[in-house]
Amino acid sequence: xxxxxxVLTRARLQILRNSIWRGRxxxxxxxxxxxxxxxxxxxxxxxxxxxxxxALRSPDFMEVLREAAAQNPELPSDPAALLAAxxxxxxxxxxxxxxxxxxxxLLSSLFLSGDMDMLLAAPVxxxxxxxxxxxxxxxxxxxxxxxxxxxxxxxxxxxMGYGPLYHFCAVLALLLTPLLPAGIGALLVMAxxxxxxxxxxxxxxxxxxxxxxxxxxxxxxxxxxxARRVATPDSLATLLAADLPLxxxxxxxxxLVAAGEGQALPLLFYxxxxxxxxxxxxxxxxxxxxRLYYVGWSNMAVEGGKIRRRAADEQRREASRGPxxxxxxxxxxxxxxxxILVKDLRLFARDLRNLQALIFPVALAxxxxxxxxxxxxxxxxxxxxPAWAAxxxxxxxxxxxxxxxxxxxxxxxxxxxxxxxxxxxxxKIAPISPLRLLLGKLALAFLPFPLIGTLFLAVLGVVRGLPxxxxxxxxxxxxxxxxxxxxxGLALGALFPRLQWENPSQQTTWQTGCLGTLFYPLFLMLIxxxxxxxxxxxxxxxxxxxxxxxxxxxxxxxxxxxxxxVWFSLLLGSRGLERIEV
Amino acid sequence: MLTHNGVTAMIEAIDLxxxxxxxxxxxxxSFAVEPGEIVGFxxxxxxxxxxxxxxxxxxxxxxxxxxxxxxxxxQQEPLAAKALLGYVPDQPYxxxxxxxxxxxxxxxxxxxxxxxxxxxxxxxxxxxxxxxxRGDELLGGYSHGMRQKAALTGALLHxxxxxxxxxxxxxxxxxxxxxxxxxxxxxxxxxxxIFMSTHILEIAERMCDRVIIIDKGxxxxxxxxxxxxxxxxxxxEDIFLNLTGGAEEAAVAEALI
Numbered sequence: 001x002x003x004x005x006x007v008l009t010r011a012r013l014q015i016l017r018n019s020i021w022r023g024r025x026x027x028x029x030x031x032x033x034x035x036x037x038x039x040x041x042x043x044x045x046x047x048x049x050x051x052x053x054x055a056l057r058s059p060d061f062m063e064v065l066r067e068a069a070a071q072n073p074e075l076p077s078d079p080a081a082l083l084a085a086x087x088x089x090x091x092x093x094x095x096x097x098x099x100x101x102x103x104x105x106l107l108s109s110l111f112l113s114g115d116m117d118m119l120l121a122a123p124v125x126x127x128x129x130x131x132x133x134x135x136x137x138x139x140x141x142x143x144x145x146x147x148x149x150x151x152x153x154x155x156x157x158x159x160m161g162y163g164p165l166y167h168f169c170a171v172l173a174l175l176l177t178p179l180l181p182a183g184i185g186a187l188l189v190m191a192x193x194x195x196x197x198x199x200x201x202x203x204x205x206x207x208x209x210x211x212x213x214x215x216x217x218x219x220x221x222x223x224x225x226x227a228r229r230v231a232t233p234d235s236l237a238t239l240l241a242a243d244l245p246l247x248x249x250x251x252x253x254x255x256l257v258a259a260g261e262g263q264a265l266p267l268l269f270y271x272x273x274x275x276x277x278x279x280x281x282x283x284x285x286x287x288x289x290x291r292l293y294y295v296g297w298s299n300m301a302v303e304g305g306k307i308r309r310r311a312a313d314e315q316r317r318e319a320s321r322g323p324x325x326x327x328x329x330x331x332x333x334x335x336x337x338x339x340i341l342v343k344d345l346r347l348f349a350r351d352l353r354n355l356q357a358l359i360f361p362v363a364l365a366x367x368x369x370x371x372x373x374x375x376x377x378x379x380x381x382x383x384x385x386p387a388w389a390a391x392x393x394x395x396x397x398x399x400x401x402x403x404x405x406x407x408x409x410x411x412x413x414x415x416x417x418x419x420x421x422x423x424x425x426x427x428k429i430a431p432i433s434p435l436r437l438l439l440g441k442l443a444l445a446f447l448p449f450p451l452i453g454t455l456f457l458a459v460l461g462v463v464r465g466l467p468x469x470x471x472x473x474x475x476x477x478x479x480x481x482x483x484x485x486x487x488x489g490l491a492l493g494a495l496f497p498r499l500q501w502e503n504p505s506q507q508t509t510w511q512t513g514c515l516g517t518l519f520y521p522l523f524l525m526l527i528x529x530x531x532x533x534x535x536x537x538x539x540x541x542x543x544x545x546x547x548x549x550x551x552x553x554x555x556x557x558x559x560x561x562x563x564x565x566v567w568f569s570l571l572l573g574s575r576g577l578e579r580i581e582v
Numbered sequence: 583m584l585t586h587n588g589v590t591a592m593i594e595a596i597d598l599x600x601x602x603x604x605x606x607x608x609x610x611x612s613f614a615v616e617p618g619e620i621v622g623f624x625x626x627x628x629x630x631x632x633x634x635x636x637x638x639x640x641x642x643x644x645x646x647x648x649x650x651x652x653x654x655x656x657q658q659e660p661l662a663a664k665a666l667l668g669y670v671p672d673q674p675y676x677x678x679x680x681x682x683x684x685x686x687x688x689x690x691x692x693x694x695x696x697x698x699x700x701x702x703x704x705x706x707x708x709x710x711x712x713x714x715x716r717g718d719e720l721l722g723g724y725s726h727g728m729r730q731k732a733a734l735t736g737a738l739l740h741x742x743x744x745x746x747x748x749x750x751x752x753x754x755x756x757x758x759x760x761x762x763x764x765x766x767x768x769x770x771x772x773x774x775x776i777f778m779s780t781h782i783l784e785i786a787e788r789m790c791d792r793v794i795i796i797d798k799g800x801x802x803x804x805x806x807x808x809x810x811x812x813x814x815x816x817x818x819e820d821i822f823l824n825l826t827g828g829a830e831e832a833a834v835a836e837a838l839i
Binding site for chain 2: 335336338339340342343346347350351421422423425426427428429430431432433579581582
């Protein structure tokens with residue numbers, strides 16, 4: 001088995017070496033920049049932890065704390081117990097995140113890698129394959145631990161003034177920490193794959209990951225309100241609960257603290273307990289892997305597709321009824337463009353990974369809507385401001401609507417043409433002009449602006465009592481901005497396509513991302529400048545007819561600019577499409 | 583352009599070339615296929631078969647030369663040319679999250695077919711390929727053979743005048759392979775030009791009216807089997823191996839055994 005593990009590991013290292021040495025220069029530079037960034041981040045974490053821990057232990061702080069405790073008896077006068085619980089808290093967080101993240105990465109590594117056919121057909125022990133895939137799936141976790149947890153633990157040790165034994169144990173803890181959660185994760189993966197198709201499980205995990213991300217974001221947004229209620233002396237005692245002796249993270253943490261304090265017995269006891277548990281769980285995985293891994297993988301090979309059966313009478317009804325409202329609304333689009341739009345909408349709704357991209361903008365929309373609706377409006381507090389300034393303040397609503405619609409549009413269309421992936425050949429050989437192809441994609445990308453944007457602005461207008469002319473102006477601005485950005489984003493997608501992707505998040509190229517980031521604010525500022533600038537100028541001129549004329553001229557210029565951007569984008573996109581070779 | 587029989591060609595390749603950096607994958611390929619003709623495109627791995635087919639149908643832009651379908655240059659009049667052709671790739675990547683019936687709807691939309699007529703023809707093709715019971719199943723759950731049949735359904739939906747197939751029978755069971763061969767013969771009988779690459783010489787021998795052999799990006803032989811035999815009784819395999827330098831390798835393999 002050891003020889004097989006060595007052979008497989010060597011192959012992985014060779015693949016890594018080849019992808020680095022034979023990769024493109026841009027990729028190498030990007031990787032280098034990322035490494036430098038991570039190194040800076042890690043150093044920052046280390047310095048911060050060391051400084052904070054050192055400051056908390058300083059005599060000056062102790063004195064301040066004693067004075068505070070004298071005035072408020074609920075406050076602790078000595079932070080030593082809390083400081084000793086810090087490694088427990090950090091390791092508990094790391095273990096909790098590792099259980100989830102290792103599930104996701106082990107699912108990909110154990111069941112969704114392209115070399116499984118070859119490995120299972122070769123006379124290689126299943127356990128060797130499992131070991132290599134297991135640690136291969138944990139590479140990211142180890143890198144994250146080294147970049148995030150490592151600096152915190154080392155900084156903590158330095159701040160506490162611990163010696164070499166602590167640092168040696170900290171490195172050992174870093175190496176051992178993923179074994180337990182990843183072992184549990186691997187067992188869960190092998191169990192889940194027996195019930196659910198691996199790809200479906202990955203989609204569900206992606207959605208859950210998105211929800212966790214949103215939960216963190218919500219916490220950070222509402223943290224200000226939350227912290228006021230939670231930041232009490234009682235909460236400090238709750239933090240000590242992380243050091244519960246039943247938790248494996250507490251064993252590792254107590255062993256670390258014991259190593260730092262030079263206490264041999266607790267070090268051996270807790271360290272031994274953590275080591276034995278981690279190794280036992282990993283060994284249990286190895287024992288079960290022989291059977292579970294193979295059975296799980298074999299199940300995948302015989303999975304059928306999801307059957308979307310429709311009752312015969314439903315099909316008959318569908319065939320007999322006339323065109324629906326959606327059909328009528330889409331009627332102005334050419335048939336080919338409509339077919340692409342319908343297909344994209346169907347595919348979007350059926351891939352949970354696409355829906356995951358919707359979670360964040362929807363959550364953001366909810367938060368911002370709440371903040372906008374619950375906040376006191378500028379109309380209430382800006383009584384002395386001139387009308388144009390009040391109008392500018394009201395633009396916050398349209399800005400939020402724009403951001404939400406743009407996020408949903410990006411989730412719907414991805415990087416435009418790249419969303420087609422390997423099935424792009426179908427569109428390429430079809431007798432459809434690049435312009436009509438782009439039209440179908442543009443309809444999809446623009447869809448959220450008239451649908452969701454209109455609804456959002458209407459509700460906002462009613463709740464805040466905005467006058468109809470102002471509301472109409474905001475709506476027109478939203479549609480103009482949306483149309484221009486959707487068209488330009490589509491052109492970028494066609495100019496810099498990436499059709500070979502497995503994960504939808506890999507569709508976007510760096511050129512698309514960078515140029516889009518530069519263009520969107522520039523374009524929005526231009527149309528906003530034209531409209532708002534003309535309105536301000538009109539008010540300064542004073543005359544009602546002249547002012548109205550200047551204001552209308554601003555709108556005309558904004559419309560012309562948007563039309564030019566759309567035309568230019570479609571032209572660029574068409575050129576890009578013609579260039580694509582499959 | 584007229585074919586060797588003096589008929590107007592449905593598929594024409596005129597001095598097609600494709601260069602990737604320093605490598606010339608296709609070097610001046612020219613041929614013509616007339617309506618109703620089945621032409622087999624043979625060659626060793628990496629000879630340039632798929633590249634040539636992709637240039638003929640517009641998936642790749644030729645570095646030089648012209649590809650015409652029904653007299654329309656695929657680069658100059660792509661829509662007119664593409665409306666006449668159907669294509670089944672060797673690895674049919676289809677939208678995995680569409681059902682076969684929704685896939686037919688998509689193709690009908692792309693080729694601007696009347697929806698009801700297209701649905702009826704789609705059902706007919708699904709029945710022909712034995713997929714009518716699984717037409718509401720996502721394509722992602724289909725086996726390779728079923729995907730191949732679904733791709734063929736899409737390719738035949740608009741009744742193309744020129745049908746291109748890249749290794750159409752690879753991975754198919756004998757019954758499905760036979761079915762596809764029968765359908766191709768029927769299509770040819772209706773006047774559709776069929777141009778297919780294959781490694782299975784038996785198929786080329788039994789199905790094709792003419793065979794074109796390509797090696798290292800250039801055509802090394804073209805003609806009917808009788809023309810290739812030139813009065814002798816060599817099999818297509820012998821001819822193929824002699825022309826593509828495989829005879830020496832076969833001798834080495836024999837010596838090793």
